[in-house]
Amino acid sequence: MANADCIIIQGSNMAECHPVGYQWVAEAKARGAKVIHIDPRFTRTSAVADKHIPIRAGSDVVLLGALINYVVTHDLWFKEYVSAYTNAATLVHADYRDAEDLGGLFSGYDPETGAYDTASWSYAEQGGGTIDDAGAGIEHGSHASDRAAGDQFGSGGPALEHAQVQRDDTLQDPRTVFQILKRHYARYTPEMVQDMCGIDVADFEYLAHAITENSGRERTTCFAYAVGWTQHSLGAQFIRAAAILQLLLGNVGRPGSGIMALRGHASIQGSTDIPTLFNLLPGYLPMPSAGRHDTFSEYLDAIASKKQKGFWADADSYTISLLKAWWGEAATAENDWAYDYLPRLTGAHGTYQTVMDMLEDKVEGYFLLGQNPAVGSSNGRMQRLGMSHLKWLVVRDLNLIESATWWKDGPEIESGELRTEDIETEVFFLPAATHVEKAGSFTQTQRLLQWRHQAVAPPGECQSELQFFFELGQRIREKLAGSEDERDRPLLDLTWDYPTDEHGEPDGEAVLAEINGRHLSGPDAGKPLSAYTELRPDGSTSAGCWIYTGVYADGINHAANRKPGQEQGPTASEWGWAWPANRRILYNRASADPAGKPWSERKKYIWWDQEEGRWVGDDVPDFPVDRAPGSQPDPDLGGPAALTGDDPFIMQADGKGWLFAPTGVVDGPLPTHYEPQESPVANALYPQQQNPARLVYPRADNLSAPSAGTSGADVYPYVFTTYRLTEHHTAGGMSRWLPYLSELQPEMFCEVSPELAAERGLEPYGWATIISARSAIEAKVLVTQRMKPLAVGGHTVHQIGLPYHWGVGADAVVSGDAANDLLGVTLDPNVQIQESKAATCDIRPGRRPRGAELLALVAEYQARAGATTETGNRLVTHPGAESLDPGRREDGRTDGRPG
């Protein structure tokens, strides 16, 4: 990032949320790079940027689309890069219809299920047919929410049957990706940006100039985003839009380029790589789904075709090695490597679905591991009421967080909805160890694993998660020992034997070694693997997470590598270990031109050394190291062997960067602007108001406010957006208990513009009550010019900022109302992340009422708005869509769950 010439921070408040990471931006700025911050609020990031451009929350695709349009129409794209490294020249299926033609829907939309059949988005095959999503046929007819496509942007792209595509290198064919893209974004103009985002044309021009002048051979622009993009009903598409722009400008795989995700938790990357997520197995392998992955071969075919290009083609090796790591001797070729020990999904089983299941008494036991959903999750009331339906709850944390104490001092006790004496839930609070009281690795946001050594033993009865789960597993296995029950086999056959120290703490390095994997047979039996390319699909290797293979190469814990940064080059490859293969920039083959030469001396990174016959440079090449630039291997080879010398995107099925996503994104091959679930603005681009593929949950406890153009929209006239402050950490479990952090931001507040304060009679630093269709909270009022009313679509849109760190409880040093209580649950269909960055509300002076009167206030607003479970939950709002979708149900019923 420090190498960038221009840095666009959008959807992130980097200086506040990642102050230490911001040093690299500061350094780039000191070297002359331009830093532009695009955000609804003027934040501490804006304060040190060259320019702040206020934007209406949730309108980012309009802006990014307009930038794409600007680049294309002004002919500013990086021609050699785009033609060689992206799928711009690839032809798309003849049946494809764009959102431009269908009023905001793409071809293949099934209103019955609220989901797309993506067949018509696929590439045209060389023979004239189409290339299917491998195994995609089975998917037809499944419900939208039944498909958790998963966060696969961590590694590779989704599967294609093979990679023999039709191309038109002149890019003139109207079916080329380039022409489709050009048409799709033609109406995303600066004027549209002004109208939808509230950004005036001059500011847009400034931004467009800054980006395009700082892209090309000599210069690069970098984007940084965070949850400001992901937490939307079309979050994945925000990132896709930026990726398209960056690919067009040649800003991927090069120094100072790319799209940097700024993540908020120490190991949030690690917990996706080795997922505590329902839909994934370690290394982005999917969890098997009933109906799609009933047999092992179905499962493997669905991940990747052997005939496609790139490293995903070897998914069988990765999967079998994982099953060997887990079930050892019990995993044999005969039993498909114990594939049937894996439980099956039947839909989305994400945290919000789980909470709704709790409310229906389907869930009995719940573990909270360093997480505080009573404060940190959307629709907090639903979370707390859900927990009150549990039989038992285990909370493991450092402090007595609100999720452990809601039964005696939660907001529902105060409002009278719950009575402590009536709550049946058993609650176990188990004190956890802090980061210095256990050894282990975190994976940071740039995929770097760093080992932490244990400094001291945990105090009192505190325990690490490692020890707790090891002991729990042992205890369960002891209790089940001798069981003849077939369903207990996976537990009893599990490899669950780790060396422990005198306190009973398992050796983290032994676990890391298992994750890394080892040879199980042959001359090297027992030895650690050194690279995932050594994994074999014959049971001779094991690896708990294939992308981490190599972290324990030669029996050395490379995550603990600590050669001081000042003694190394800029990539600092001897500090920690980055997956895959200790590579610091992914797809870095793209830093050289098709002939293998650096695009420019200034941006030199990886290049082809003709004499040595290999790729060399500052980093580990992300490419077969001896594949010459001009190589044209037989495409039928499949896998890595099929990559041509200029296919830098080695994890994509065709080796190219995807401007157009023929598969893998469930809500459209091209990012398209839809309004948030709740919006005071009508979608000026399409008759379709919201993302038609979003996941909605029409429930009385999850009502949505009416959007622009429907009656009652004026009841919740303002947009609010939630965010973090530097001084606190998420739901506060690690900050509100610390006096030094609490004193810095002691009270919940809301940020409003002077104009809104005047409009609603809000007094500076007095109290205000904020009411959404779900709840009402109170906050102190910060009246500040940092909040700017935006002129959008001919009227003024006021935005209200709400930090979400506070919660109602008695144990923390500071407490307050939780902003997340205001939010509803509406999810992005790709990754099932909720929309918490934009919703609507009303604000009024004074504190909120207490007790039952609080519920009455919320109900009074709901009644005034006419909000019912149907409000805002019609998936298709485009009136013309009727004719396209004869099967559409009258009630627009779109619940993710059938019946």
Place this chain on the structure above:
Amino acid sequence: MGQLSGPTDPAADARWEDQQPRKGFFTDTSICIGCKACEVACKEWNHNPQDGNLELLESSYDNTGGLGASTWRHVAFVEQGQERITEARESGRALVNLGMPRIGPPPTAASAGPDLANVDTTPPDTADFRWLMSSDVCKHCTHAGCLDVCPTGALFRTEFGTVVVQDDVCNGCGTCVAGCPFGVIERRSDGMVAVAAQREEQHAKHPAVPNVGVAQKCTLCYDRLVNDETPACAKACPTTSIKFGNHDDMVETARERVVSLHQQGLTEARLYGANELDGVGGTGAVFLLLDEPEVYGLPPDPRVPTADLPQMYRRAGMAVAGMVAAAALAFLGGRA
């Protein structure tokens, strides 16, 4: 005897034999992101207690208020509109046009400084709004008011030229508090704050507040300096807004930085404390500000009171003489 005012080397003035190069901070507020890491790192290192009543202080994101006995680094937050930005730019330009003599050898770039008369008042990317952040700290003055008025020798000048309170000596007379022209040093009260009743038990668990009743302020991490370590705040600062080093280098760096900002048209940039001819003989902690000092809560023309002490003693002498004379007169008038 040491000097009471004017340029001097303070450690030499205090007769240190093993004198070290004078240490200081340069706080460049133009790159401060207001994260307050300095405040926390300082409290962690010095075990300073929590400060304040845990409520919003009605000053943007600043909830610790100012420097005090338990807050030795303090980040100020100032929100300004376009009018004020223009004024700041103008006042900065006026400063340049004063043709202030530079002290010591001019910095390399400064001698070839830009002709600011021709610089556009509206530099690129002018905002109609800005949010200033600035981390304040003890100035470690060349002529330290607090030190000179301290009756016990609790406050002393270190071999690094910094000013430090010895907790074990101070008897809390409070004279230094009034002696500081920057309002930095403060006597620590119980250090605890009024807390909600339900938290009393929890607060009872807190370790006892150290050094109650004793004057407290930044020590420039004297205990770290003796071990050649960087002060906690400067070490933590994510963007190097707080720089630490030899005072001469700090002043030099500050001068270069202000020149570079002027060249970008940011005439509002100015230095604070870099002039050894000022009322305190220059400060050990130098700042780059983007507006008038009082905007950040700094005095615009501080003068160490001790500079006038000889005069005060003379006047007091005259008064004493007058009093004795009056008494004599009263008695000499003969028996009544």
Place this chain on the structure above:
Amino acid sequence: MARRSFLQWPVVRQFSTGDLLGRGPAVTSPRTREITPRTATADRVVQSVCPYCAVGCGQRVYVKDEKVVQIEGDPDSPISRGRLCPKGSASEQLVNSPGRQTEVLYRAPRSTQWQHLDLETAIDMVADRFIETRRRTWQQEDEEGRLLRRTMGIASLGGATLDNEENYLIKKLFTAAGAVQIENQARI
């Protein structure tokens, strides 16, 4: 002794050191002259990583008498170069916070109070409940006879602040037990 302490009287030292105004060496106390940072007196220094956000800043943990006495940035880290944000700087307080809960607590159904439970008992109770719930809520097949092999009665949330090794064991154990509703902050 008395003689030595008289010579140590700062007034005497003011004259003996030439620091007549009593500003410097004349007035230092014995404690001041012996001052040493606790980073220097620590028994050991352990390299660690900040537990808050995902930047992954390096930390050095100073331990004295088996207590963490200071946590500060690790200048060797190429990621953070020794710097920390306010949260990272407060890590020591996270570890030693007086508000931290270090005992097991248990709340029985309908109870209004916590009670203390010893750790062994607590883990045993959780294991029993785990097994019981798993049996009670087991789903072997779906209505079309396809294999499910799972329980929907046990769920988990958390992991983004945990170690890779911990997440690995969690995922491994829960998956083997057939619990699929395993989630973390990545989706919140």
Place this chain on the structure above:
Amino acid sequence: MTHSEFDSFRPPEPARRRRAGGKRGTGRRDVGDGSREMPMVPEPEFTSYYGRPVVKPAPWTEDVAAYLFLGGVAAGSALLGLGGQLTGRPTLRRNARLSALTAVSFGAVALVKDLGRPERFLNMLRTIKLTSPMSVGSWILSAFSVGTAVSAAAEVDRMTGARLPLGPLRNLLQAVEGPAGFEAALFAGPLAAYTAVLLGDTATPTWNAAHEELPFVFVSSAALASAGLAMITTPVQEAGPARKLAVLGVMGDVVAMRVMGHRMDPVVAEPLHQGKAGVMLKWSERLAAAGGLGTLLGGRNRAVAAASGLALLAASALTRFGVFEAGLSSARDPRYTIEPQKNRLAARRAAGITGDSITTAG
């Protein structure tokens, strides 16, 4: 203010707690600088950081003001005592010596009580710091106290008919009594004046601005107070010098106060005329004048003399408390720090002195 029908269910709004020590600004006058957040406040006449003080007031309670007063009484009494000693006025001598000891004892207690760590009061004699009026004052006070204590002890011994258990020390006491009276008187003037330097040598705006005249105010105040006390305690026959001293003190006090007020920057002088301090100083002048007139016109009448003495004592106390209070309030309001400093900086610049500003362009 009622905002909604649900207001009655709102919890009561707790009264705002202000932190002790005045971390927070009192006035809102400045708000437009750091504070675009408060658009409804009138434009400022000067800028500051949210109205917060720039300098900190000394953490002194009124004990210190009491000490200023008592120290003055003691100092003046010691002079009267010496005068009585030299001019053969035994009653005056005795009463003055006892007054001096009493006043200085209470004063010292007040001073120690005001320390943050009273148990460390002896550290005051740890150094001799000429730059520290507090240090110098501590030595003065100590020296003064020795002479005062000895001479007063002799008086007490005499009053009790030599019944103090002194043994062989009695002779010694009687021998040093006279020199002790001299010694105390020698330090009396400095004791009365150093407190003015103590206040003047601070960054507290009104005190600092008063540093030229404050010594005169304080010695005058000491003189009139001690004289007033002597007029109360001592029969008119022996109190003649006290009456003269009182009149001289009143003249000095009134003149010095006036001069002081005039020579100060008008802004910094404000606290002397406003609020509690203003009231006290106004009454101080009135009482001083009344006491002076009373002394002049009816000083030979015991009752009038006593009443005048009381008025003078009150006047002196009010002077000390008033000046004390004015200083503290000047420190609490940033205006008194910022405006005069800006003015003097501008004046210097206007005079062509541009090299001594703390703010520089490079």
